[in-house]
Amino acid sequence: MESEKFKRPSPADLLNLIPAESIDTTLLIKSFDKWVKGDEIGNGRYGKVYHYQTPMDSIPECAGKHLKRMQLWNLNDEGIESLKKRLINFIDELNMLHKVSREYSERIVQFVGCHWESKKIILFTELMSHGSVKEHIVHQPLDENVAVKYFYQAAEGLRFLHHHKPKRIVHRDIKCDNLLLTNNYDVKLADFGLAHYLAVDDDSNTMSMDMESAGTPLFTAPEVLIGEKYGRRADIWSLACTLVEMLTQHPPHWEFKKKHRERTNYLLVEKARSDPDKQLKYSGHLAPSASESVRRLLSSMFVKKERQRPSIDDVLHVFTVAEADGNIIDHAKLSYLETKIRTAV
Numbered sequence: 001m002e003s004e005k006f007k008r009p010s011p012a013d014l015l016n017l018i019p020a021e022s023i024d025t026t027l028l029i030k031s032f033d034k035w036v037k038g039d040e041i042g043n044g045r046y047g048k049v050y051h052y053q054t055p056m057d058s059i060p061e062c063a064g065k066h067l068k069r070m071q072l073w074n075l076n077d078e079g080i081e082s083l084k085k086r087l088i089n090f091i092d093e094l095n096m097l098h099k100v101s102r103e104y105s106e107r108i109v110q111f112v113g114c115h116w117e118s119k120k121i122i123l124f125t126e127l128m129s130h131g132s133v134k135e136h137i138v139h140q141p142l143d144e145n146v147a148v149k150y151f152y153q154a155a156e157g158l159r160f161l162h163h164h165k166p167k168r169i170v171h172r173d174i175k176c177d178n179l180l181l182t183n184n185y186d187v188k189l190a191d192f193g194l195a196h197y198l199a200v201d202d203d204s205n206t207m208s209m210d211m212e213s214a215g216t217p218l219f220t221a222p223e224v225l226i227g228e229k230y231g232r233r234a235d236i237w238s239l240a241c242t243l244v245e246m247l248t249q250h251p252p253h254w255e256f257k258k259k260h261r262e263r264t265n266y267l268l269v270e271k272a273r274s275d276p277d278k279q280l281k282y283s284g285h286l287a288p289s290a291s292e293s294v295r296r297l298l299s300s301m302f303v304k305k306e307r308q309r310p311s312i313d314d315v316l317h318v319f320t321v322a323e324a325d326g327n328i329i330d331h332a333k334l335s336y337l338e339t340k341i342r343t344a345v
């Protein structure tokens with residue numbers, strides 16, 4: 001018989017750490033009675049995404065992201081405390097996200113709720129019937145007018161987050177995978193913040209979500225790569241990378257990743273820290289077949305010094321919105337932005 005001393009500790013139980021009652025009841029999906037789990041529709045860093053049919057008239061279908069299994073075994077007291085802290089932050093964020101997503105349903109994917117079990121967390125969002133923009137560039141890049149439309153709509157979503165009160169929100173993960181498309185091919189932003197709460201390792205190293213790659217470094221602003229404090233302008237950099245991705249199928253310096261593979265993150269940080277002449281070059285040349293105005297817009301967003309980089313309002317300001325012709329870059333406004341950046345200190 002196993003003695004008391006050598007008894008294997010039981011795994012931590014998410015329901016013991018955080019009682020399901022601490023989650024807003026409007027957010028908690030307690031039972032899956034009459035729900036139907038369908039096909040896998042995506043696979044991201046934090047878990048797989050499945051199609052679900054629900055018994056709710058208002059939301060007959062949704063997408064459920066099964067968060068990757070957490071390390072719940074062999075946690076010492078410190079590990080348990082750290083996990084608990086993270087889960088509390090995560091739930092706070094969950095409540096906040098639910099509220100925020102409802103404030104701008106045109107450009108932010110709606111958060112439906114979450115399911116919380118002893119060992120499993122599933123996050124439900126509205127189903128975006130045309131998937132992500134990424135799925136639409138697998139075989140060929142987007143036409144420029146479509147790319148500019150998606151870019152503009154993503155920027156509208158960011159404007160809302162960046163001006164959110166009382167707390168401004170930085171998305172932190174702008175890329176084609178997180179631009180989802182409605183029935184009418186309009187963009188909504190997905191996945192700001194949340195999963196990172198459970199993924200980021202702190203000093204205790206007791207829990208990580210087994211990230212294949214830390215972050216999405218090819219979209220990451222220089223100040224983030226080198227570990228400086230960062231804010232909303234980091235999203236501007238990622239948005240510019242996303243426009244390059246739409247126009248060329250890949251983010252800037254994709255060949256760098258292909259060449260260096262698992263060393264990419266490390267080398268990108270090294271490069272970002274090196275002398276200016278050794279750093280990777282970012283400008284409109286990254287989308288060589290784009291129109292001159294799009295290339296100029298990209299160059300004005302790829303400003304390495306965060307303080308000189310345009311704000312989301314500056315970016316949106318260069319467009320003239322004409323219903324019939326879509327979003328058009330106004331040359332005079334673009335020149336104004338270029339001068340503003342040149343003279344910024």
Ligand SMILES: Nc1ncnc2c1ncn2[C@@H]1O[C@H](COP(=O)(O)OP(=O)(O)OP(=O)(O)O)[C@@H](O)[C@H]1O
Nearest residue numbers: 041042043044045049063125126127128132177191
């Ligand atoms: N609400 C949704 N409706 C339709 N498809 C979705 C939805 N959410 C996610 N997907 C699909 O699942 C894929 C994976 O999404 P997921 O958010 O898990 O990972 P990701 O976007 O690749 O990376 P990240 O973890 O950085 O967000 C998306 O690219 C998209 O194709």
Ligand SMILES: [Mg+2]
Nearest residue numbers: 044177178191
């Ligand atoms: Mg995503």
